[in-house]
Amino acid sequence: MNRAKSSGATASVTGFSARTSSALSHHMVVARESLASLLATPGASVMTWLVIGIALALPAFLYLMLVNVGEVSQGWEGKPRISLYLREGTSVIEGNRLTLELQQKEDVMSAIFISPDQALVEFQRLSGFGDVLNTLDNNPLPGVIEIESANRDLVALRLQAKGLAERAEVDTVELDLEWLERLMAMLSFAQRLVAALGFVLALGVLLVIGNTTRLAIENRRSEIEIIKLVGGTDSFVRRPFLYLGLWYGLGGAIFSWVLVQASLIFLADPVEVLAQSYHNDFSLTGLGPVMSLQILGGGVTLGIVGALLAVGRHLKEIEPR
Amino acid sequence: MIRFDSVSKRYPGGKEALSRVSFELKAGEMTFLTGHSGAGKSTLMKMIILMERPSQGQVFINGTNLNRVKPAQIPAIRRNVGVVFQNHQLLFDRTVFDNVALPLIIAGFKAREVGRRVRAALSKVGLSGTEKQYPITLSGGEQQRVGIARAVVNKPAVLLADEPTGNLDPELSREIMSLFLEFNQVGVTTMIATHDLALVEKMNKRELVLEHGSLKAAE
Ligand SMILES: Nc1ncnc2c1ncn2[C@@H]1O[C@H](COP(=O)(O)OP(=O)(O)O)[C@@H](O)[C@H]1O
Ligand SMILES: [Mg+2]
Secondary structure: OHHHOOOOOOOOOOOHHHHHHHHHHHHHHHHHHHHHHHHHOHHHHHHHHHHHHHHHHHHHHHHHHHHHHHHHHHOOOOOOEEEEEEOOOOOHHHHHHHHHHHHOOOOEEEEEEEOHHHHHHHHHHHHOOHHHHHOOOOOOOOOEEEEEEOOOOHHHHHHHHHHHHOOOOEEEEEEEOHHHHHHHHHHHHHHHHHHHHHHHHHHHHHHHHHHHHHHHHHHOHHHHHHHHHOOOOHHHHHHHHHHHHHHHHHHHHHHHHHHHHHHHHHHHHHHHHHHHOOOOOOOOOOOOHHHHHHHHHHHHHHHHHHHHHHHHHHOOOOOOO | OEEEEEEEEEOOOOOEEEEEEEEEEOOOOEEEEEEOOOOOHHHHHHHHOOOOOOOEEEEEEOOEEHHHOOHHHHHHHHOOEEEEOOOOOOOOOOOHHHHHHHHHHHHOOOHHHHHHHHHHHHHHOOOOOOOOOOHHHOOHHHHHHHHHHHHHOOOOOEEEEEOOOOOOOHHHHHHHHHHHHHHHHOOOEEEEEOOOHHHHHHHOOEEEEEEOOEEEEEO
């Protein structure tokens, strides 16, 4: 089109570097202007920021709680127990010897031998079936070694139990893991739930920002038409709305950060008192720098993507008529 | 500079707005486009900046066949054509300066250059010192001149005006027309649609007359 610049009408040719630097400065101008336009209507903007903030804070907060529950279970005081049922015919001496040997092991906190006779007494006391058992010729109960394992993690516990089962004196091994397995199952269920909730709320944020951007586009319809009429490119037309989305997302993320942080401060004291009653030197894990950045980055990303979706749908419809 | 080659335009569901229109404007030429209301004047001008596409025929601008122009190339074409269109007036929430500066900012000029050119354009249309004002504080004639300043600030090769004196009194109309004449005199190819036949007479320029979409006479 440069040939179209005819005699007299001086061609509007600008150097490449001048254009890139002015494109950069235009970005800054647009960023500032779109922020200023948000601050010019503080009521509406704060409402939008709060909505986005709450939507982001909820999954972030729940996720943090899961992290904390996971940490509490790491230092759980209820130690996993392994019961070794000894073979029939294993003598009390053999039972005691094995118990002593197991007590030396590093992955064993304590081991207690319960001989068949002791087991019978205990059973009679607890069950009240004393009379029935008295009619039996010999004691049907095996000797048992009760072990408190030092292992905390499921895989290691299973390995330990397997090793113990291979010993000659041992008939069967019972790993009392139900509570741990249940906790882990609940935690992974809760994690999925939080992820699903986070996904749904992120969609909600996209919709909120998309709709807000759509309204902004509608309000600036005549401006968009004029910009297109005088040769504005699509990216030029798009730019202010993308920055609008960015500011909505960033503002919402900052709100959500404050919300999460405030809830943590509010909860910290009672939670720590509760956790420490389990002999835990537990302190509530807060939003570290990484998670803080993730929240801000997530907010900004959702803002820009939400605006992009709205812009993609609605800017094409606006042409000068 | 601008060539129409047997151009017809039929709006969806409508009758033919233009029927086999052919003409050529040389670079630096000034032309009036006249005709009754609904004759197709606006439609013809919109084709030059690709607001409308021909149903048949071809439009060339500076040798470029506009039928071959892809959407992404439209902005580049439009930057070279200044327009004064009735329903694309000023932005009333922006200052006069911002209104006139828009084409320059779009084209990526530096702030200093923008300021210089905006002041030059405003001075040319006789509105120096109004930069900081809002259009609403200006009279109708002044607003029209701000629109003209915006159309010429980027020094386009072509200037299109669709009924630029539509609702101005004869005195103001004459002023506006002489403004266009000045731009034409520095080489801008100019086309003005108007129904002010008396004024056209006085200007003594080429005239294209549309009647029900057909070009009637070319003097
Ligand atoms: N967007 C449109 N859709 C359908 N018909 C249109 C449209 N624009 C213009 N027309 C019709 O095309 C004809 C020419 O209109 P126009 O170019 O605006 O004429 P003028 O500018 O000379 O008054 C008229 O009959 C008008 O009703
Ligand atoms: Mg018209």
